Amino acid sequence: MKRRSFIKTTSLASGLLFVPSFIQAFENTLSSKFGYKRLVIVQLSGGNDGLNTVVPYRDDIYFKSRPNLGLKPEADLHLTDDLRLHPSLLPLKDLYDNGYLTIVNNVGYPNPNRSHFRAMDIWQTASDSDSYYQNGWLGRYLDAEGEHPYNAIEISENLSLALKGKELSGIAVKNPEMLYRLSQDPFLKRISKNFNDAHLNEHNLGYLYKTMITAESSAKYIHETNKIQSSKATYPKTDFGNQLKLIASFINSRLKTKVFYASLDGFDTHVNQLKVHNRLLSNYADSISTFVNDLKSQGTFDDTLILTFSEFGRRVKQNSGRGTDHGSANNLFVIGKHLKKPGVYNQLASLSNLDDNGDIKYEIDFRAIYTTVLNRWLDADTSKILKGSFKPLDFL
Amino acid sequence: MDSKELKHLYWRSGFGINLQELNVLTNFSKKETVDKLITNSKPVVPLKIDVNSLKNLSFQEINRNEVLKRDFLKKSREKLKIFNLEWVYRMTNSTAMLRERMTLFWANHFVVEDHNIIHFQKYNNTLREYALGDFRAFVKAISKEASMIKYLDLKQNKKNSPNENFSRELMELFTLGVGNYTSYDIKEASKAFTGYSFEFNGKFKYDVRNHDDGFKHLFGRSGRYDGDDVIDIILDQKQCAEFICRKIYAYFVNKNIVQEYIDEMTSVFYPGYNIEELMRFIFMSDWFYNKENIGTKIKSPTELLIGIQKIIPIAYENPVELVKIQRLLGQPLLNPPNVSGWEGGKSWITSNTILLRLKTASLLLNNGLISVKEKGDFYDRYSEAYKKRNKGRFFKASVNWEDFDKNYQKASFEDIKNQLILTNLNLEVEQVVDNLNHASNRDSCIQIMSLPEYQMC
Numbered sequence: 001m002k003r004r005s006f007i008k009t010t011s012l013a014s015g016l017l018f019v020p021s022f023i024q025a026f027e028n029t030l031s032s033k034f035g036y037k038r039l040v041i042v043q044l045s046g047g048n049d050g051l052n053t054v055v056p057y058r059d060d061i062y063f064k065s066r067p068n069l070g071l072k073p074e075a076d077l078h079l080t081d082d083l084r085l086h087p088s089l090l091p092l093k094d095l096y097d098n099g100y101l102t103i104v105n106n107v108g109y110p111n112p113n114r115s116h117f118r119a120m121d122i123w124q125t126a127s128d129s130d131s132y133y134q135n136g137w138l139g140r141y142l143d144a145e146g147e148h149p150y151n152a153i154e155i156s157e158n159l160s161l162a163l164k165g166k167e168l169s170g171i172a173v174k175n176p177e178m179l180y181r182l183s184q185d186p187f188l189k190r191i192s193k194n195f196n197d198a199h200l201n202e203h204n205l206g207y208l209y210k211t212m213i214t215a216e217s218s219a220k221y222i223h224e225t226n227k228i229q230s231s232k233a234t235y236p237k238t239d240f241g242n243q244l245k246l247i248a249s250f251i252n253s254r255l256k257t258k259v260f261y262a263s264l265d266g267f268d269t270h271v272n273q274l275k276v277h278n279r280l281l282s283n284y285a286d287s288i289s290t291f292v293n294d295l296k297s298q299g300t301f302d303d304t305l306i307l308t309f310s311e312f313g314r315r316v317k318q319n320s321g322r323g324t325d326h327g328s329a330n331n332l333f334v335i336g337k338h339l340k341k342p343g344v345y346n347q348l349a350s351l352s353n354l355d356d357n358g359d360i361k362y363e364i365d366f367r368a369i370y371t372t373v374l375n376r377w378l379d380a381d382t383s384k385i386l387k388g389s390f391k392p393l394d395f396l
Numbered sequence: 397m398d399s400k401e402l403k404h405l406y407w408r409s410g411f412g413i414n415l416q417e418l419n420v421l422t423n424f425s426k427k428e429t430v431d432k433l434i435t436n437s438k439p440v441v442p443l444k445i446d447v448n449s450l451k452n453l454s455f456q457e458i459n460r461n462e463v464l465k466r467d468f469l470k471k472s473r474e475k476l477k478i479f480n481l482e483w484v485y486r487m488t489n490s491t492a493m494l495r496e497r498m499t500l501f502w503a504n505h506f507v508v509e510d511h512n513i514i515h516f517q518k519y520n521n522t523l524r525e526y527a528l529g530d531f532r533a534f535v536k537a538i539s540k541e542a543s544m545i546k547y548l549d550l551k552q553n554k555k556n557s558p559n560e561n562f563s564r565e566l567m568e569l570f571t572l573g574v575g576n577y578t579s580y581d582i583k584e585a586s587k588a589f590t591g592y593s594f595e596f597n598g599k600f601k602y603d604v605r606n607h608d609d610g611f612k613h614l615f616g617r618s619g620r621y622d623g624d625d626v627i628d629i630i631l632d633q634k635q636c637a638e639f640i641c642r643k644i645y646a647y648f649v650n651k652n653i654v655q656e657y658i659d660e661m662t663s664v665f666y667p668g669y670n671i672e673e674l675m676r677f678i679f680m681s682d683w684f685y686n687k688e689n690i691g692t693k694i695k696s697p698t699e700l701l702i703g704i705q706k707i708i709p710i711a712y713e714n715p716v717e718l719v720k721i722q723r724l725l726g727q728p729l730l731n732p733p734n735v736s737g738w739e740g741g742k743s744w745i746t747s748n749t750i751l752l753r754l755k756t757a758s759l760l761l762n763n764g765l766i767s768v769k770e771k772g773d774f775y776d777r778y779s780e781a782y783k784k785r786n787k788g789r790f791f792k793a794s795v796n797w798e799d800f801d802k803n804y805q806k807a808s809f810e811d812i813k814n815q816l817i818l819t820n821l822n823l824e825v826e827q828v829v830d831n832l833n834h835a836s837n838r839d840s841c842i843q844i845m846s847l848p849e850y851q852m853c
């Protein structure tokens with residue numbers, strides 16, 4: 001928490017805490033910076049097979065490497081002379097045709113790690129492959145620019161490392177009502193209403209009290225602000241669909257939240273990949289396209305950018321179980337209304353020039369993507385958030 | 397020892413103290429108490445669950461048969477949950493309190509994650525065996541554990557195609573700390589650790605064909621070193637002893653390091669590397685009992701959970717229940733975030749964990765209900781309404797209140813408060829609890845365990 005808001009919290013803490021003006025006071029000071037452009041991160045966990053997502057449908061090496069898995073999408077999925085979308089992604093074709101989708105190919109980092117946990121940590125913390133950070137890139141964004149936990153919301157029961165900052169972390173919400181009820185426990189409320197401010201100065205205990213107050217006010221804020229019932233839009237009845245539905249409701253209620261985080265699990269397709277992957281991508285595409293329409297209907301798509309990534313791609317060559325093993329560089333989707341370079345941002349790397357593991361070589365460092373988004377979408381100073389400097393790309 | 401010092405010692409060397417222990421021990425001197433603490437932890441009793449159904453397989457069998465392999469992993473995952481639960485019970489009930497506390501500490505120092513219960517169980521017991529022993533032998537044993545060989549890619553570290561992962565973490569996280577070695581040292585060390593492998597049951601296997609027998613040059617020395625030689629070379633440096641002392645100080649004493657005390661500790665620890673001796677020195681020192689060290693540490697989720705069930709025994713109906721709450725609180729015991737483990741301290745506290753942490757005792761013990769019945773209230777309308785609204789159970793566990801009732805029969809509200817809280821209570825907050833109805837010791841216990849001050853040890 002910043003010193004400024006800390007002082008405010010302390011002076012307002014006793015008694016006044018649950019008066020709405022407490023929250024009002026903050027909002028006024030923030031409206032200049034917060035509450036307009038929003039970033040939605042979608043994490044595809046398990047390592048999405050990028051080659052079967054954006055398919056090099058005329059590449060002989062692709063088909064030779066994947067005798068059972070090679071796809072030949074129809075013309076209605078056409079992107080460029082070399083690439084077509086996976087059939088399950090048909091709902092995204094509209095976005096593509098309207099210039100709302102940018103596909104960035106060959107995104108990765110030096111010395112890629114092929115363990116799920118480690119690779120995910122690297123993506124979430126924006127670290128080099130041989131260093132370990134205790135906080136995430138969005139958490140550090142909150143440290144630098146945020147004021148409240150609800151400035152970054154993950155739709156989950158647990159908060160991912162990505163949203164953990166040193167001073168300020170985002171908040172994980174799966175069910176806003178439950179969180180609110182938890183925060184309204186009469187015993188805990190008596191404590192937070194009656195404690196002595198002097199306590200806040202104590203190092204660790206003070207931190208506990210402070211966090212308790214911000215957690216309570218965040219839960220209350222989310223509960224009170226999330227008023228707009230999500231429109232008539234029909235989302236897929238999946239966990240991922242529900243996550244996006246809740247995010248849409250938050251966005252359309254104009255919560256002062258800059259970052260939302262959703263995830264879709266199950267992409268670790270080592271065995272009999274085709275069927276599973278079809279289902280996963282359908283769920284993804286149907287949910288995303290409903291989400292975009294839902295935002296459009298409320299006029300909030302204008303200010304929303306959606307970034308989809310996975311911790312790694314998969315090996316070019318299929319394995320003996322009609323699946324694919326862990327790879328490295330991968331493609332990444334950016335969806336929004338203000339893309340400077342919609343379509344396919346860069347060519348897919350050559351499938352004849354792979355690394356020692358038989359994986360696609362990376363061309364664009366994922367932190368250059370983060371830099372672009374932080375700089376040009378969230379207006380943040382990346383030097384406080386990312387270690388090292390990466391040249392922003394031209395998609396924004 | 398006075399009761400405050402005792403509580404402090406027992407919270408840091410174990411997981412809290414119950415009322416009888418407190419009453420008995422106040423009659424003993426510091427030396428007697430510390431001696432007893434260490435003597436009680438001499439026996440090494442391995443923690444073992446039944447893994448017989450998984451034992452009689454081999455790598456060849458499961459690698460040939462995908463169905464068998466998946467079945468093995470599935471069973472193993474189930475067993476790991478059971479192991480997690482048994483470990484928590486062990487920490488709660490063991491008389492070898494310090495050994496168990498140290499085992500937990502080392503598990504967050506020599507971090508691994510393993511889906512194979514046979515290997516993980518063996519690893520966990522190696523931590524337990526050496527927890528108070530010779531650190532030098534400890535590091536060597538760890539380097540030969542199947543779980544470690546897998547976790548830090550030692551199996552992929554072969555002559556002509558070295559993998560530096562283990563060597564890097566050995567120096568950075570296990571022994572020397574960042575900045576006390578060069579990338580050249582890592583490269584050379586990794587050659588010495590080539591040929592490390594293991595059998596299906598987790599037994600170390602030295603694969604001579606994969607071992608690089610050539611000369612290695614590191615830290616100004618050279619020879620045809622093997623892994624153990626490299627560990628000796630590293631531990632010959634006083635820096636290693638200091639690095640470990642710092643980590644132990646931060647965990648057992650205070651995250652704010654006082655260099656003077658670290659120097660004292662290092663001169664005890666180096667060059668013998670006797671962990672028991674080091675711990676005795678800390679617990680006997682005056683500074684361990686300084687005001688700034690008492691009640692100023694934020695409990696880890698594990699400390700919080702065990703501290704509660706040490707006072708009121710809890711039996712989880714299913715290991716999944718325990719894993720669930722560990723996950724929500726941010727410390728699934730068998731799934732550390734990465735090789736550097738949990739950071740601890742303030743990092744446990746986020747807007748997500750804080751409310752749940754404050755409600756943990758009530759959720760485990762009383763389906764989430766914290767009584768706010770005031771003094772003189774005859775009816776407890778809130779409790780009644782709460783019970784009506786929340787008929788389902790949040791956690792499926794059986795709580796042994798009878799045990800608590802028996803032990804705390806004669807205890808007053810003040811007794812319970814003094815026993816459970818180590819810091820000074822916030823005055824206004826204290827008034828809030830003091831004004832509540834104290835007719836039920838059970839309610840009082842939950843109320844006190846729901847205070848922010850109870851989060852500290």
